[in-house]
Amino acid sequence: MAQTTTANKAYTLHFSYDEDDSCALTALINDVRFHVTVDPKTLQKSSEKPLYYKYLELVSALREAEEREEELAEEREAKVHDKKNNNKSKDREGSEGKDSGVDVSADDEYVPDDGEYTPENIEEAGEDADQDSASAGVELRNWILASFSDITQTSAPPNREPEESTLYEWYHGPTYFYTLKIAKGELSPTLLETTTDLEAKIEDLVPRMKVPKYMQDYKLPWHNANDLTVQSEVSMPPPAHPGQVLHNESSETYFFKPVVSDQPDSVKREIQILRKMEKLNLDIKFPRLRGFVALGNSKTEVMGLLLENIETPTPLTKLLKSSVDEEKRRVWSKKSAEYISLLHDNDIIWGDAKADNFMVDAHDELWIIDFGGSYTEGWIDPEISETLEGDDMGLEKIQLALEDPDKNTVDLGLIDEEEDEVEAEVSEQISSVKETASTLFVTEKSAGEEVTRTEKRKRAIDEVEGGDSVDATKSADEGEEEEPVEKKRKTVQEDEE
Secondary structure (H helix, E strand, O other), X not given: OOOOOOOEEEEEEEEEEOOOOOEEEEEEEOOEEEEEEEOHHHHHOOOOHHHHHHHHHHHHHHHHHHHHHHHHHHHHHHHHHHHHHHHHHHOHHHHHHOOOOOXXXXXXXXXXXXXXXXXXXXXXXXXXXXXXXXXXXXXXXXXXXXXXXXXXXXXXXXXXXXXXXXXXXXXXXXXXXEEEEEEOOEEEEEEOOOOHHHHHHHHXXXXXXXXXXXXXXXXXXXXXXXXXXXXXXXXOOOOOEEOEEEEOOOOOEEEEEEOOOOOXXXXXHHHHHHHHHHHHOOOOOOOOEEEEEEOOOOOOEEEEEEEEOOOOOEEHHHHOOOXXXXXXXXXXXXXXXXXXXXXXXXXXXXXXXXXXXXXXXXXXXXXXXXXXXXXXXXXXXXXXOOOHHHHHHHHHHHHHHHHOHHHHOHHHOOOOHHHHXXXXXXXXXHHHOOOOHHHOOOOEEXXXXXXXXXXXXXXXXXXXHHOHHHHHHHHHHHHOOOOOHHHXXXXXXXXHO
């Protein structure tokens, strides 16, 4: 009889790399947090050079993809800026739709409409000429996680009994810190002793934002993260974060929306619009702002917002199918137009108008969400982002998709249902982990020397073949047995117990 296996569940919480090609990955695998650092100098010491070269190849591929996209994005932003200036000079009546101060350049990475990069934009394309940064990042992270198969089966098995955690514990739970080495021809994760510096890296991942004085004076409750129990997790928008939370005393269920530290204007915009909509008592279903989650005991810094919970929400994007009842789609189309009209009549611009920002609840009622502004490629032209015209453009595409999903969803960047899973599922073997671009955290890219992948590889080979230090460490790698990782891990588990 075939044995039933349970799939692993993995989220990328954070990933970064620097100009020296060192990288750090924080992942949540079956609710257990792992932080992995990779230092190419450590890999270089091994006699197993193919693994060292493969790592450099993967990092270089990611760097080059990001550089290509950054150049294209800059060119595109310049064109958008020129077009906006031309429009302003031609028609001053459009002044109400200018930028609201939200940084649109921090949006999804730009990919050309045809999905390809031309040779003119690439100094040295190589075999992965059309690989984008999202897929390059996934490939690198999967390569790292592939070495954790045995470890996750011990420390984070997929069938482990889920542990209840508060919102505070979710962000501050135990973390296993590892570094990668090469031993006996394979990548070998080595458990590290927990230090203050390592713990600080995890603390830096906690969302936080200082709230302006006028918002501190709002008559809204401030909740302690220890008083909220996590009921569910979501990975959209990335990185993965708690979703529904239950207040331990009132038994009230909320939706937790973490602040984005580097986009404070977007957070402030949403708070202001939610407050205005509630004050106007508009006939619109939207998640009302119920309070703030304090960072520690602070009354000036917040981790996130507590919003009214939507019962069993489904993004409208997932309902843009001809198999969905036509009458339901007609009602949603009519309601979406009414919502946008009401907003505009009250001088409110939605901003990021797209089907993902409409939710359908358990009773088939339509809700409108996300008032942080900006725009999404394919739904709104960037030169009319955060304008009345932008809202109307997004609405028109939503209504057309509801009217005829088979015909009008092709050019909207929508993906198959299997690829649009909220969770990034991984198989029994971590080596076959599959991660969708929608679950990736924005890569922190350090400005460094512009070196192509081929040049990087050549330099590495020269360093290895010409360096005496490699030979000096070779016998140590082959001859010495490190303290077993399993033994170290057990010690950590015993300490936790």
